[in-house]
Each structure stands twice: as structure tokens, then as C-alpha cells.
């Protein structure tokens with residue numbers, strides 16, 4: 001029987017040897033055991049259990065020896081095997097229980113959330129500076145009885161040029177070269193197209209402003225982008241004179257930049273107006289002095305004036321084209337670009353900033 005006993009003893013020794021690495025766990029010592037290490041140990045412990053207590057383990061082989069031991073020693077040997085078996089089972093069980101409760105605790109710890117921590121505030125969007133400026137101008141004109149007219153960006157030559165008294169081969173067409181889409185269509189190069197569209201659609205009398213995108217084949221630089229925004233104004237009624245034009249533009253700019261704002265109209269040429277003018281207003285930065293804090297004003301470059309747009313009395317040919325009797329009705333029109341105006345107001349040295357969608361730039365306008 002000594003032989004058999006030795007065998008069982010060696011089974012126990014082998015187990016002890018392999019179980020040694022779990023002895024701290026059996027004693028519930030978990031220093032430096034991370035959750036992932038604990039989970040790995042749990043798996044290894046399960047393998048160890050199968051190896052040492054499973055059906056094909058040496059221990060279960062030893063149990064089969066019991067019947068082979070001589071009857072007088074059988075009980076003693078049986079007890080011996082059972083005791084060793086129990087010890088092995090107990091060790092494993094204790095380690096398993098401790099590991100399991102440690103893993104549960106560590107998992108809860110890891111998944112715990114501190115509800116008092118400040119959350120991530122979602123970033124709310126806001127309007128683009130061009131939109132803000134457009135809305136401000138729209139508000140002023142709406143308060144003066146103007147309607148906002150929206151129209152298409154893809155136009156025919158007829159609306160972009162012919163109807164505006166710009167015949168084929170007229171040099172004004174060249175500076176407004178645009179992008180051609182399908183045959184006969186192109187992206188509008190000016191919002192003046194809406195003068196024609198609005199008169200055709202609504203008839204006269206009429207008071208509208210038409211904000212929108214326009215396109216030109218310009219190479220982008222600090223002051224040019226192939227797409228930009230304009231606002232067109234049109235007022236047609238009986239007895240409309242240049243005085244109404246000047247009064248309207250001046251009132252609008254005073255509401256934008258303050259009561260002291262002065263305006264200036266310089267003779268100019270546009271095919272669709274006669275007479276034509278360009279309008280300037282006194283610089284909002286230096287109040288028209290040309291000097292700001294002892295230096296040449298950077299906004300108006302020292303002139304005291306800011307050039308904004310074109311205007312004039314609607315050409316009789318344009319009225320005729322739209323079926324309006326130019327002997328009964330007259331009117332004025334004006335147009336200007338929004339990017340330039342915006343760049344001046346915020347001292348931007350490059351209008352491309354407005355189309356780059358850089359949050360660091362845009363955020364300044366919330």
C-alpha cells in the first residue's frame with residue numbers, strides 16, 4: 001500500500017506546485033491584480049480544476065486504486081485518498097470564490113459613473129456672418145415696405161444679360177464671365193436678374209430686395225471668390241426719382257451704421273440704369289475723417305469713404321422688356337456685395353475666410 005500512498009502523495013505535490021500561484025488568491029490577497037489579470041486567472045484556475053479533479057485526472061485514477069488495495073488496508077487508503085481529494089477541492093473552491101467576488105467588485109468599480117461630474121455640453125451651431133449681415137439688411141428693408149424676393153441661381157443669357165440691356169458682345173459681359181451648365185444655361189453673375197424676374201412675376205408698382213448667391217469666373221484671392229453674395233434692390237412706382245434712391249440708400253445705411261452716416265453718389269455707368277451712380281458712405285470706423293487714433297484709417301484707407309455698390313434709375317429699355325410703361329412708371333435699382341461689406345465691418349483682410357468653414361473663425365460671430 002505504501003506504493004499507492006506514495007502515488008497519491010505525488011499527485012498532491014504536483015497539485016501544490018501548480019496551485020502555488022493561486023495561493024495569494026486563496027488568502028484573498030489581490031495586490032496588483034488588475035481586472036483583466038483576474039479574469040485571466042479565473043480561466044486558468046478553471047483549467048487547473050479540470051486537470052486535477054476532472055474525470056481523467058490522476059486523482060480520479062487514484063480513486064480506482066482503492067479497490068485494488070488489500071481489504072484490511074482498503075478503508076485507511078480510501079480515507080487517505082478522500083482527504084487529499086477534499087484538500088485539493090477546498091483549495092480550488094476557495095480561490096474560485098475569492099476570484100469571483102473580486103471580479104464582481106472590480107467590474108462594478110470600473111463601471112461606476114460619477115453623476116456629479118460635469119457633462120460635455122453639446123456645441124450649438126449658429127448663423128454664418130454673411131447670413132447675419134443679410135438678415136440685418138433684410139430687416140431694415142422690410143421695415144421700409146420692401147419684400148424679400150428669392151430666385152434661381154441658374155439662369156439663361158436672356159435674364160443675366162439681354163433683358164438687362166446688355167446686348168451680345170457688350171464689354172460688360174466679359175467682366176461677368178460665369179460658369180456654363182447645360183447648353184443655354186449659366187450660373188447668374190449678378191442678382192440684377194431678379195429685377196426682370198420680379199417685374200415679370202409681380203408687375204408694378206414693386207418694392208423688393210433680392211439677396212442671393214452669384215458666380216463669376218474669378219481666381220480666388222483676398223478680395224475675390226468665384227461665388228459670393230449680392231443684394232439687389234428695386235423700387236418701381238409712379239414718379240420715382242433719384243431723390244428716392246438717395247433717400248432710401250441713405251436711410252438704410254444710417255440704420256446700419258448710425259445716424260451720422262453720410263452717403264455720396266458718384267456718376268458711373270451700368271447698362272441697365274440711366275443715369276447710373278456708385279454709392280459710398282462715410283467710414284464707420286473713422287467717422288469719415290480718414291484718420292483713426294492719429295493714424296490713417298485702415299478701413300477706408302484714409303479716404304473717409306467706403307465704396308459699396310452700384311445704383312441708378314432703371315433704364316427704359318429694361319422697363320419695356322418687362323412690359324412696364326416707362327412713360328407712367330419709373331424706378332431705381334441698386335446692388336452691392338455682402339462679402340466686401342462684411343470684411344470691412346470685421347476688418348477681415350481675406351474674404352476667403354468666409355467660405356473655409358474654419359470653426360475658429362466662425363465661432364467669433366455667435
Ligand code: DAH
Nearest residue numbers: 190192310311312333334335
Ligand atoms: N449688378 C451690378 C454688378 O454686379 C451691380 C449693380 C449696379 C446693381 C447698379 C444694380 C445697379 O441694381 O443699379 O456689378
